[in-house]
Amino acid sequence: MTECRVQIEKVEKTFRDFWGRARVRAVRGVSFDVAAGEVFGLLGPNGSGKSTLMKMMLGLLRPTAGQIRVLGQSPDTTAIRARIGYMPEESSLYPFLTAEETLDFFGQLFGLEAAERARRVEELLAMTGLAHARCRRVGEFSKGMARRVCLAQTLINDPDLILLDEPTAGLDPVGSRQVKEMIRALAQRGRTVILSSHLLADVEDVCDRIAILYHGLLCALGCVNDLLEEHGQIRILLPALDPAVREESLEWLRRRTGAVPLWEHPRKDLETVFLETIRHAPPPPEGASGAAVEEEAPLAPFLKGKGESAPP
Amino acid sequence: MKATFAVVGLTVRALIRSRWVVVTAIFLLGFTLILPWMLRDDGTAVGRARVWIQYQFHLMLLGLSVATLGAGPGLVAGERERRHLQQILVKPVPFVAVWLGKWLALCLINGVLLLGSFGLFFFMMVRSFGSGRLPSDQTELRNRVWTVRRLTRPVAGTRWVEGEGMGVWRLEMPTVSAGKPLLLRARFFSPAVVSRWTIPGEWEIRDPEGRMYYYERLELRPGVVQEISLPAPSDTIAAGVWEVRYRNLDRDTILFDEEKSVTLWSEAGCFATNLLRGLALIWFRLLLLAAAGLTMGTLFSTPVAIFMSTFLLLLILLSGQIGWVVRTGQLVEPPHTHGGEPCTEHHSTPLREAVERGLKGMYRFLDRAVGAVRDFDPVEQAAESSRIEVQNLLRGFFQLVVLRGGILGLLAVLAATHLEWG
Numbered sequence: 001m002t003e004c005r006v007q008i009e010k011v012e013k014t015f016r017d018f019w020g021r022a023r024v025r026a027v028r029g030v031s032f033d034v035a036a037g038e039v040f041g042l043l044g045p046n047g048s049g050k051s052t053l054m055k056m057m058l059g060l061l062r063p064t065a066g067q068i069r070v071l072g073q074s075p076d077t078t079a080i081r082a083r084i085g086y087m088p089e090e091s092s093l094y095p096f097l098t099a100e101e102t103l104d105f106f107g108q109l110f111g112l113e114a115a116e117r118a119r120r121v122e123e124l125l126a127m128t129g130l131a132h133a134r135c136r137r138v139g140e141f142s143k144g145m146a147r148r149v150c151l152a153q154t155l156i157n158d159p160d161l162i163l164l165d166e167p168t169a170g171l172d173p174v175g176s177r178q179v180k181e182m183i184r185a186l187a188q189r190g191r192t193v194i195l196s197s198h199l200l201a202d203v204e205d206v207c208d209r210i211a212i213l214y215h216g217l218l219c220a221l222g223c224v225n226d227l228l229e230e231h232g233q234i235r236i237l238l239p240a241l242d243p244a245v246r247e248e249s250l251e252w253l254r255r256r257t258g259a260v261p262l263w264e265h266p267r268k269d270l271e272t273v274f275l276e277t278i279r280h281a282p283p284p285p286e287g288a289s290g291a292a293v294e295e296e297a298p299l300a301p302f303l304k305g306k307g308e309s310a311p312p
Numbered sequence: 313m314k315a316t317f318a319v320v321g322l323t324v325r326a327l328i329r330s331r332w333v334v335v336t337a338i339f340l341l342g343f344t345l346i347l348p349w350m351l352r353d354d355g356t357a358v359g360r361a362r363v364w365i366q367y368q369f370h371l372m373l374l375g376l377s378v379a380t381l382g383a384g385p386g387l388v389a390g391e392r393e394r395r396h397l398q399q400i401l402v403k404p405v406p407f408v409a410v411w412l413g414k415w416l417a418l419c420l421i422n423g424v425l426l427l428g429s430f431g432l433f434f435f436m437m438v439r440s441f442g443s444g445r446l447p448s449d450q451t452e453l454r455n456r457v458w459t460v461r462r463l464t465r466p467v468a469g470t471r472w473v474e475g476e477g478m479g480v481w482r483l484e485m486p487t488v489s490a491g492k493p494l495l496l497r498a499r500f501f502s503p504a505v506v507s508r509w510t511i512p513g514e515w516e517i518r519d520p521e522g523r524m525y526y527y528e529r530l531e532l533r534p535g536v537v538q539e540i541s542l543p544a545p546s547d548t549i550a551a552g553v554w555e556v557r558y559r560n561l562d563r564d565t566i567l568f569d570e571e572k573s574v575t576l577w578s579e580a581g582c583f584a585t586n587l588l589r590g591l592a593l594i595w596f597r598l599l600l601l602a603a604a605g606l607t608m609g610t611l612f613s614t615p616v617a618i619f620m621s622t623f624l625l626l627l628i629l630l631s632g633q634i635g636w637v638v639r640t641g642q643l644v645e646p647p648h649t650h651g652g653e654p655c656t657e658h659h660s661t662p663l664r665e666a667v668e669r670g671l672k673g674m675y676r677f678l679d680r681a682v683g684a685v686r687d688f689d690p691v692e693q694a695a696e697s698s699r700i701e702v703q704n705l706l707r708g709f710f711q712l713v714v715l716r717g718g719i720l721g722l723l724a725v726l727a728a729t730h731l732e733w734g
Contacts (some may be wrong), residue, residue: 038496052734055734058402059402060402060733060734061399061732061733062732062733078404078405078406079404080404081402081403082403082406083405084402086399086402088395088398090393090395092395092396092398092399093396093399094322094326094396096325096329096330097322098327101325105318105321105322106313106399106403108315108317108318108321108380109315109400109403109404109405110403110404111313111314113405119724153399157403166458181337184397252361
């Protein structure tokens, strides 16, 4: 039986004003479980309660009613946070620290030894394409670069449970693709990922299961494939056909099924076109300030697990 | 502990890179540099040295108090509002480690700024008084300023006897070493009408064995502290009870004393060490203010926390007046008189009495809360070269840092467990 990493049971959250009057009911009776190795998406429009739910899983907010268990314990337990990585919606990093100092500081909070910290910082900087900007202060970074530092600090402790709040917000398509690949890679290695987003394509690309929230209510819950599949229709992909052959085939299908078949040339998505363009662009000039664009998202060796991260 | 030290490092970086340290250092060192040109003294070298020490200590105390109370709330409330603290609290770090780390960082930086400012002041003072002064000034400075004296107050029950125009005080003195001069300080008061500008009188001091140690006829000015340098003993005098007598030779003027009117001062220790002890007391006060600022920042939003911290500083500055109200039990001046008859404007009503009771209760609470800060004020002692005892230092550390700072820290941690950080 798969281990349950997060249990949410009839959770409610009501925000109150200074006088204790109920102001907003952000989450209303939400229940779901997240298993180990699963990528779970919280989907919903702005203000639907995704971030509130995530903060309750972290113990930053307390549920008004219901119960939350994270890694088998209450979220208020300080010790379990050693196994959790959290990337908030806004990067909220100390602007006066450099990228390297930021990661080192968060590594210290997890009690990592100096040598181990240095190794992980190095690998995470390489993974996020910020090795060349390590000595620049985070306050000078673009939003996307700060987001990459924030992602790196999320992973510094090699967490079992990773909570990502709008992880691709502010990232360029390359960074966005890298984050998605990284999420899949981490899930394959047994890590549990819970991400919230209102970017439907991102959720569709990486999540195994999703929960759709609206006004704090859980409106849908299930596997992505089950929810997206249109069971009454099928799509057949073929190489481009000669017009006469095509018409003949359509006519045959029409006669055979009684339905009117439709055809179209499949379209590439814009993300694929963009990535191909970047891949073929000339190399960046010396001293370029942006994040490095890699062909593949290299997962930091310490995140790969013992069998895969053989030291050089 | 690792997390606490990480927060210390972060906070030190924050204070340095936000230029808080630079601005505070420029303010402190700048004023330390120009202070000698701003002093108003009595024209004597001793007076100037004492005023300088007093002003410098006040400058360090007030300047760093304001700076600490300005920074403390921002380190918690500001970080919470910018959601920086949230990033730390989702790690396996309890709030107490965050609070302690920030407090230790403030302690460290305050200590460095205090020592830097004091170092500059001490260097300037040595340069200013070290040479180019008259030999008499040098002697006076050496005997009255560049020394540390232990204060001995009269034993209870030895008072002024006006009927005979004489005062007799007994003082239990420690051992007086040979060659170390003593100092007598006295201040007497006179009713409103004084027939002469100065009053003639006789001083007579006897050592524990009853031998006459000092006799002099001197003019004394009522209401003013009279400082008399006594000769150094040729042999060491063992600890014992000394007797000080004063006879008022002006039969037309009545003199009376107060509790601390007559004191004897004997040399006891090194001047620089005493100043450093005074500095330590200032530092303890800053540690308390740092705790107060951080706790205010935990409980309130940034503007409210800064307001509350400023209010606390104001209370500390007014602690003398608060203490006076508690001691005298008077909220207002006593009713004045009209031609000998008491003024009847102040009627005592139940409501008035209830309000007064409530206010007095509030004053007593405030006095308990901030009175200790006043009790461990080192400025006067440092300026008067009065020895700051090690016991006093330890008591100051316990009262200000451990007890009051601890209560504030506990309050912050308890509040944090009930707060939501999202």
